[in-house]
Amino acid sequence: xxxxxxxxxxxxxxxxxxxxxxxxxxxxxxxxxxxxxxxxxxxxxxxxxxxxxxxxxxxxxxxxxxxxxxxxxxxxxxxxxxxxxxxxxxxxxxxxxxxxxxxxxxxxxxxxxxxxxxxxxxxxxxxxxxxxxxxxxxxxxxxxxxxxxxxxxxxxxxxxxxxxxxxxxxxxxxxxxxxxxxxxxxxxxxxxxxxxx
Amino acid sequence: xxxxxxxxxxxxxxxxxxxxxxxxxxxxxxxxxxxxxxxxxxxxxxxxxxxxxxxxxxxxxxxxxxxxxxxxxxxxxxxxxxxxxxxxxxxxxxxxxxxxxxxxxxxxxxxxxxxxxxxxxxxxxxxxxxxxxxxxxxxxxxxxxxxxxxxxxxxxxxxxxxxxxxxxxxxxxxxxxxxxxxxxxxxxxxxxxxxxxxxxxxxxxxxxxxxxxxxxxxxxxxxxxxxxxxxxxxxxxxxxxxxxxxxxxxxxxxxxxxxxxxxxxxxxxxxxxxxxxxxxxxxxxxxxxxxxxxxxxxxxxxxxxxxxxxxxxxxxxxxxxxxxxxxxxxxxxxxxxxxxxxxxxxxxxxxxxxxxxxxxxxxxxxxxxxxxxxxxxxxxxxxxxxxxxxxxxxxxxxxxxxxxxxxxxxxxxxxxxxxxxxxxxxxxxxx
Numbered sequence: 001x002x003x004x005x006x007x008x009x010x011x012x013x014x015x016x017x018x019x020x021x022x023x024x025x026x027x028x029x030x031x032x033x034x035x036x037x038x039x040x041x042x043x044x045x046x047x048x049x050x051x052x053x054x055x056x057x058x059x060x061x062x063x064x065x066x067x068x069x070x071x072x073x074x075x076x077x078x079x080x081x082x083x084x085x086x087x088x089x090x091x092x093x094x095x096x097x098x099x100x101x102x103x104x105x106x107x108x109x110x111x112x113x114x115x116x117x118x119x120x121x122x123x124x125x126x127x128x129x130x131x132x133x134x135x136x137x138x139x140x141x142x143x144x145x146x147x148x149x150x151x152x153x154x155x156x157x158x159x160x161x162x163x164x165x166x167x168x169x170x171x172x173x174x175x176x177x178x179x180x181x182x183x184x185x186x187x188x189x190x191x192x193x194x195x196x197x
Numbered sequence: 198x199x200x201x202x203x204x205x206x207x208x209x210x211x212x213x214x215x216x217x218x219x220x221x222x223x224x225x226x227x228x229x230x231x232x233x234x235x236x237x238x239x240x241x242x243x244x245x246x247x248x249x250x251x252x253x254x255x256x257x258x259x260x261x262x263x264x265x266x267x268x269x270x271x272x273x274x275x276x277x278x279x280x281x282x283x284x285x286x287x288x289x290x291x292x293x294x295x296x297x298x299x300x301x302x303x304x305x306x307x308x309x310x311x312x313x314x315x316x317x318x319x320x321x322x323x324x325x326x327x328x329x330x331x332x333x334x335x336x337x338x339x340x341x342x343x344x345x346x347x348x349x350x351x352x353x354x355x356x357x358x359x360x361x362x363x364x365x366x367x368x369x370x371x372x373x374x375x376x377x378x379x380x381x382x383x384x385x386x387x388x389x390x391x392x393x394x395x396x397x398x399x400x401x402x403x404x405x406x407x408x409x410x411x412x413x414x415x416x417x418x419x420x421x422x423x424x425x426x427x428x429x430x431x432x433x434x435x436x437x438x439x440x441x442x443x444x445x446x447x448x449x450x451x452x453x454x455x456x457x458x459x460x461x462x463x464x465x466x467x468x469x470x471x472x473x474x475x476x477x478x479x480x481x482x483x484x485x486x487x488x489x490x491x492x493x494x495x496x497x498x499x500x501x502x503x504x505x506x507x508x509x510x511x512x513x514x515x516x517x518x519x520x521x522x523x524x525x526x527x528x529x530x531x532x533x534x535x536x537x538x539x540x541x542x543x544x545x546x547x548x549x550x551x552x553x554x555x556x557x558x559x560x561x562x563x564x565x566x567x568x569x570x571x572x573x574x575x576x577x578x579x580x581x582x583x584x585x586x587x588x589x590x591x592x593x594x595x596x597x598x599x600x601x602x603x604x605x606x607x608x609x610x611x612x613x614x615x616x617x618x619x620x621x622x623x624x625x626x627x628x
Contacts, residue, residue, distance in 0.1 A: 097508070134553055135532035135546055135575060136399055136620070137444045138502055138509055140420060141457065141464035141486040144441055148463065167419050168441060172397040179573070179594070 113157030143168030220385030262607030
């Protein structure tokens, strides 16, 4: 079992080093947006040069990756506990009044689906949320539809229906309080909570 | 059965008797055409009544926006019954209505109250009555007198003796929240907490008897529907299926609840017959959200919100199911319907350029009138006489309640400091 998990860690690491420019922002909800902006900067960065922060954020070099991967804390542990695994990304964000999963989140969801497919006894709770705008009851249903959209993708990729609990809190549990798009975009989300962890 | 028992015990534990803070209602616009009325302080002989009845009436009528009570200094004399009144003098004040009355204490605990409303020009009594009530009933009696004065002078039913239900939220220092379902008199006075929870409470809805509230509570970690009796505090879980259980709406006969359930996959409208527990499904649209049902007064049709056309709009459907007909066409977002008691006027949340307003739509002509301005308005609830709409709005980052007349002229604010107030529901008229 440990060996299997280690293999999972290693394969994830290989996969991560290939994809790190996507910028898996762990808990940073702006990661996707920032990644997009940086990518634009990159195109005209040839002569101007990229500053250090951008460089380390978007183009991790091998040495840094190595340091993180080699951290003793995660050796032999569950890949779910590895902050560098795409599985550590447990929040997916949505556009206003939309339950369509964004392209940039597909890879994260594929990793979760693979994990669920390999660990059939693991269950996950998908909790849908919306921003504060509009009807509370409609938002409750919209939050559920977002969670169901995530479930559908995970099931298409190998998870089975009995591994899921789907809940919605609508607009009742804002991640960030506030009344502008900056806060709203962090509140339109589905949280992926592995049960018992 | 065990589960019901547990809910009852849970209620006893969580609903501690604490004094809720009263909403302060102020009129914020639209009194230009208010009708002058002379309200003479009621006479009391040699004692002080525990409630100033004429002051409660004066506040009621003034707050309605329909009346402008004369300032005390303008009252030319202090009559308490017809024989004291010189109508010729009162005509000079250009106030059509003159309300007088008196209170006497019978035995220190029971009070006798009488009032008379006169048409100053005709010198005639429009309405007059005498009551005996305990001290605790004086305030409610004052609201009942306000209702009679209002009806005598406007021809419409008064709603001052109705109640409001709403959800109040206190943010604790540690980031947690305390949700309270509260019921107050229509003037915000006498608030009492009927349910307290650490989890969200949503969508209170009054049965037509005014004795039961249905609402959504997340106390078990997800949206479930409860029914609670106001007098006993007894409550039952009526819908706790897999998925969403939300948006309860009482049928006009008080025997059924329309609900949103997602147990079949996504949000659909169902009708639950309370006595038998029989559940019937109304909508069948697995691609769309169908929610927020309200009953038409005829008890045969429902209005509800659906995004089956791409965006939330309001539809009408037979309570027996069948084909739904879209009824809102103006604007890209219309949700949270409520219907006036005559079934002719729809109120809803109307989205315009990313902002949300309270609007009314005449169901015959289809014409839409936007009534509010802040752009963060939600949860409209008709007064039982169809004249005013209570709704939730936001000011300086705080949720508060407001009311607007159906013609958009009269605006009231129901403020409460230090906490968020939302999800209002105006009670029916008490029978």
